[in-house]
Amino acid sequence: SPSCPDGRKRRVCYYYDRGIAGVDYGEDHVMVPRRVDMAHALIRSYGLLGDMSRLRTRPATYDDIAAFHDRGYADLLGSLTPEAFAAGGEAELTARSFNVGEPSKKEDPRSVDNPPIAGLWDYCCRYAGGSLAAARALAAGGYDIAINWSGGMHHACRDKASGFCYVNDIVLAIRELLAAFARVVYVDIDVHHGDGVETAFVHSGRVMTVSFHQRTNNDFFPKGRGNLADVGVGEGVYRAVNVPLYAGMDDEGYYGLFQPIMEKVMEVFKPEAIVMQCGGDSLSGDRLGRLNLSIAGHARCVRFMRSFDVPLLLLGGGGYTINHVAACWCYETAVAIGKEIDDDIPQHCYDSYYQSQGYKLHYTVKKNLKNDNTNHHMTQTKNTVLRNLDKLAA
Numbered sequence: 001s002p003s004c005p006d007g008r009k010r011r012v013c014y015y016y017d018r019g020i021a022g023v024d025y026g027e028d029h030v031m032v033p034r035r036v037d038m039a040h041a042l043i044r045s046y047g048l049l050g051d052m053s054r055l056r057t058r059p060a061t062y063d064d065i066a067a068f069h070d071r072g073y074a075d076l077l078g079s080l081t082p083e084a085f086a087a088g089g090e091a092e093l094t095a096r097s098f099n100v101g102e103p104s105k106k107e108d109p110r111s112v113d114n115p116p117i118a119g120l121w122d123y124c125c126r127y128a129g130g131s132l133a134a135a136r137a138l139a140a141g142g143y144d145i146a147i148n149w150s151g152g153m154h155h156a157c158r159d160k161a162s163g164f165c166y167v168n169d170i171v172l173a174i175r176e177l178l179a180a181f182a183r184v185v186y187v188d189i190d191v192h193h194g195d196g197v198e199t200a201f202v203h204s205g206r207v208m209t210v211s212f213h214q215r216t217n218n219d220f221f222p223k224g225r226g227n228l229a230d231v232g233v234g235e236g237v238y239r240a241v242n243v244p245l246y247a248g249m250d251d252e253g254y255y256g257l258f259q260p261i262m263e264k265v266m267e268v269f270k271p272e273a274i275v276m277q278c279g280g281d282s283l284s285g286d287r288l289g290r291l292n293l294s295i296a297g298h299a300r301c302v303r304f305m306r307s308f309d310v311p312l313l314l315l316g317g318g319g320y321t322i323n324h325v326a327a328c329w330c331y332e333t334a335v336a337i338g339k340e341i342d343d344d345i346p347q348h349c350y351d352s353y354y355q356s357q358g359y360k361l362h363y364t365v366k367k368n369l370k371n372d373n374t375n376h377h378m379t380q381t382k383n384t385v386l387r388n389l390d391k392l393a394a
């Protein structure tokens with residue numbers, strides 16, 4: 001089958017913690033944790049759970065989280081409640097100092113990226129616990145691919161929340177992998193730049209970070225990050241890779257950059273493990289992103305990373321048109337397993353969400369969206385990145 005060109009199956013383990021489905025960022029917020037429950041229900045309805053080990057997830061502990069995060073920040077996450085925040089005073093001030101319920105356009109709830117949500121600490125421990133358990137399963141050698149669609153919170157910083165992310169489960173997972181593997185590559189196909197992960201390892205010679213992301217007038221979130229010229233610092237020079245893209249990018253243009261760049265990354269850096277953030281906001285029709293990838297185009301990148309036969313950690317991330325995201329992560333789960341699945345969505349508890357796409361997994365991308373990526377821009381970007389990577393070749 002096309003998802004398994006080398007004819008080899010992979011041992012896949014899958015982490016899903018039901019405690020995440022009910023988390024609520026607020027009525028007007030675009031981040032909907034229930035999309036992971038939708039993906040899970042779809043995965044189950046396609047019968048894919050039988051092709052993977054579903055392992056228990058122990059929520060991350062305070063010490064797990066404090067291995068990367070500032071203790072003052074971890075303490076805030078562990079103690080903040082929506083009630084204490086609303087009461088004002090010390091709790092609100094401390095929260096705001098860590099960018100939770102951050103000050104922005106006054107009293108406009110829609111502008112609060114990181115709200116002081118109910119069950120905040122529990123939520124962080126659960127999604128981070130999944131990524132940590134997945135990393136440990138790969139480090140122990142029992143599995144080839146580990147999946148946690150509730151992880152991938154790439155913007156969280158050591159001492160502050162950012163872009164809907166509170167705890168950076170990716171950084172925690174990579175640190176865990178570094179105990180078993182000499183070098184780890186991180187690749188991020190979320191429409192946003194993976195700034196939290198890049199910053200955490202910008203000096204590291206053992207972690208290469210690669211992000212493909214949208215760039216519009218230099219003000220697309222996170223503002224000012226992910227420039228082609230940002231290549232890492234000190235031991236980390238040429239081990240940060242940034243691929244800025246303009247709106248309207250299609251499957252062909254995206255893969256035309258992804259394939260040669262990741263091939264070169266694998267050749268010169270020779271990682272012993274891969275962490276891939278599969279944010280679904282790079283898909284066509286996303287509420288925040290303006291790229292034009294199909295599910296097949298997005299998943300082709302996952303299939304390509306899988307083909308190297310290096311331990312692979314698959315994580316979620318952004319994705320704001322939730323029916324598209326759930327369909328995408330279900331399809332990518334099938335790709336990980338090496339199984340082709342039918343385009344017709346089986347009857348299940350969430351099937352009404354897929355009515356607008358004719359109950360098909362592979363919905364149709366926008367036909368008349370302008371692609372702002374010229375061939376000239378894409379060739380220049382590719383050549384600059386490949387030239388930088390050449391400097392790492394022995």
Ligand code: V1P
Nearest residue numbers: 028029030104110112113163164192221288317318319
């Ligand atoms: O642009 C900003 C902030 C507001 N200023 C202080 C800067 N925030 C963005 C954040 C996007 C986060 C993406 C997360 C991820 O990469 C990983 C999970 O996908 C933002 C946007 C926007 N269009 O960029 N926040 C919101 N929209 C938003 C919309 C509705 C409700 C709350 C926030």
Ligand code: CA
Nearest residue numbers: 188190192212
């Ligand atoms: Ca990205």
Ligand code: ZN
Nearest residue numbers: 190192281318
């Ligand atoms: Zn994103």
